[in-house]
Amino acid sequence: MSQKVQTVLLTGGSSGIGAETARMLADAGYKVYAGSRRGTVTAECEGRVTPVVLDVNSQESVRDAVSGIIAKEGHIDAVVCNAGNGIAGAVEQTSVDEAKYQFETCFFGAHRVIKEVLPYMRERNFGRIVTVSSVAAVVPIPYQTFYSSAKAAVLIYTKALSLEVKGFGIQCCSILPGDTKTGFTAARKVTAESQDRSSVYYDTLKKSVGRMEHDEQNGMPASKIASAIVRQLGRRRMAATSTPRIDYKAINFLVRILPTRLMLRIVGKLYA
Ligand SMILES: NC(=O)c1ccc[n+]([C@@H]2O[C@H](COP(=O)([O-])OP(=O)(O)OC[C@H]3O[C@@H](n4cnc5c(N)ncnc54)[C@H](OP(=O)(O)O)[C@@H]3O)[C@@H](O)[C@H]2O)c1
Structure with missing residues (x-):
């Protein structure tokens, strides 16, 4: 069946x-x-989507949320690991704790959820796992090195996981959004040391992150990424990765075929 x-x-x-x-x-x-x-949903979702209080940084919170849904529904067919945040800061000015915080939500947050739902999916020999990575996983973004690194980790994790679980009827797909107009820009935190106006990185970092913020706030509507996720969940066979919008698809392709030095020179002209 x-x-x-x-x-x-x-x-x-x-x-x-x-x-x-x-x-x-x-x-x-x-x-x-x-x-x-926050455990809230937007007005458009009110009454049609069930809000759940869940902190992906806490295994206990994730476990409670998953077991609550299993108790009600008996199964979870798909997860979309989308929760994320961004930090900006020069590598030299990012403490290990700040870097860990970035990975905590964007990478381990996805892992906590996936680890918790896999036994239920395996039991039913069916499941769909979507992770929200980023074009920053393939384009190295200076002054957001830990964000880029965490998203690259999510991407490779999703690909490797797909090989582990395909025999159990579970498919995985990573979505790679480019600049998208959301609350992400305002939520971005700059590391403590990178806020020092007298630092050697300050002006370049401000310009670089400022450009990124401008691109995000003039970027795609969130619905463009959402429709790519919904499309994948409706497919019999999900794609391994999906990069919404033709220009970001082209960037993703070019990054992979250009010599690395040339690719870095182009990225450097834009962001460094
Ligand atoms: N916007 C872009 O340009 C862009 C580009 C590429 C990739 N992405 C990725 O897209 C995903 C969604 O971001 P967005 O742009 O929609 O940003 P957003 O509007 O800031 O939404 C982020 C969501 O993550 C939730 N969240 C943050 N920390 C959490 C935690 N510890 N536990 C549970 N939920 C948490 C937030 O809810 P609470 O604060 O209520 O917890 C919020 O619902 C992220 O993974 C981001 O990296 C965004």
Whole structure:
């Protein structure tokens, strides 16, 4: 019997890409649980999406959320690991704790959720796992090195995981959004040392991050990324990766075929 996705747990559902994805999934008839620390959903999702208080930085919180959904629904067919945040700062001016915080949410946050749902998916021999990575996983972004690194880790994790679980009817897909207009820009934190105006990196970092923030706030609507996620969940065979919008697809392709030095020179002209 062919199974279909019915019940979805998505993280980061209170804002931006996650909120749009929750809305579109609800429109398409899925049963959606939207997790976030705030545990809220947007007005468009009210009454159609179930909000869940969930902090991806805490295994206990993730476990409680997953077991609560399993107790109600009996199964979770798909997870969308979307919760994320960004830090900016020169490498020299980023403490290990600040770097760990970046990985805590963007990388280990996804792992906590996936680790918790896999036994249930394996038991039913069916599951769909979507991670939200970034074009920054393939384009190295200076002064956001730890964000780029965490997203690259998410991307390779998703690909490797897909090989481990394909025999259990579980498919994985990583979405690579480019600049998208969401609350992400305002939530970005600059590391403590990089806020020092007298530092050698200060002016370049400010220009670089300023350009990125401008591009994000003039970027794609969150619905563009959300529709790519919903499309993948509706497919019989999900793609291994999906990069919404043709220009970002082209960037993703070019980064892979250009000699690394040339690619770095181009990125450097834009962001360093
Ligand atoms: N915007 C872009 O240009 C862009 C580009 C590439 C990739 N992305 C990725 O897209 C994803 C969604 O970001 P967005 O742009 O939609 O940003 P956003 O509007 O700031 O949304 C981030 C979401 O993550 C949740 N979140 C943050 N920390 C969390 C935690 N510890 N536990 C649970 N939920 C948490 C937030 O909810 P609470 O604060 O309520 O917890 C919020 O719902 C992120 O992974 C981001 O890296 C964004």
